[in-house]
Amino acid sequence: MTIFGTLFLVLGIVGIFVPVLPTTPFLLLAAALYFRSSPRLYDWLMKHKRLGPYIRNFREFRAIPLRVKIISVSLVWLTLLYSSFFIVTAWLLRILLLVLAVILTWHILSYKTLRKHSR
Helix, strand or coil: CHHHHHHHHHHHHHHHHCCCCCHHHHHHHHHHHHHHHCHHHHHHHHHCCCCHHHHHHHHHHCEEEHHHHHHHHHHHHHHHHHHHHHHCCCHHHHHHHHHHHHHHHHHHHHCEEECCCCC
């Protein structure tokens, strides 16, 4: 399970930079696998300065910060528009990429927006 946890952790980190890969679901899966297989790695992941908040915020609030929503939706559209106009030549694939962009945008925006909470 630790190997799969590490695989999903890597995919989650890649998802920060690649808009088609979802970051939070992969990090949640990595946390669940680490929880079952390696308390040390689970603790490290939950306390990580950058990755831990993704997991804690989503678990607690089922919400995504506004900044992350804006960046995610922007990168989805930039990447898929670029791909559909400059890389893909078949019209059907272009349409599928644009439909994918709409679906990903809807999915991202369907989550509540995380507001700063005072604790």
